[in-house]
Amino acid sequence: MPEPECNGDIYDPQGVFLARGDLVYxxxxxxxxxxxxxxRTDRGQWRRDIRRLGRLEDNDWHMHQFTDDDLAAPVELVSRIERRLRARGWLGVRGQVS
Known part of the structure; x- marks a missing residue:
């Protein structure tokens, strides 16, 4: 899979900050x-997360969310991430241009 950028800042086309992603492709x-x-448990954080997701979606970004339950099944998680990256244009190891 392509290497993600850690804690990457994301901006809209006008340069307005949208989010900082844990792992950014x-x-x-x-x-x-x-x-x-x-x-999930902090009401203010939950509401900020919802608004943040909307801003990202409005700018054609896709967020893949996961929890510690997903980390318990890493093969499934990586497979899901790979499928979603392919849906966004990644061609896979053989088709990837470095």
């Missing part, structure tokens, strides 16, 4: 976000 306008319990 800039070429595929995709980011991976780990959602710990805090994102």
């Amino acid at each position: 800039r070429d595929y306008r995709s980011l991976l976000e780990y959602q710990g319990d805090y994102h």
Whole structure:
């Protein structure tokens, strides 16, 4: 899989900050976000996360969210990420241009 950018900042076309992604696949306008319990249990954080997701979607970014349950099945998680990157244009190891 392509190497992601860690904690990458994402901006809209006018340069307005949209988000900082845990793992960013800039070429595929995709980011991976780990959602710990805090994102679920803190009302303010939950609401900020919803607005943030909307801003990203409005700018054709796709967020892949996962939790610690997903980390317990890493093969499934990597397979899911790979499928989603392919849907966003990644051609796979053989088709990838470095």
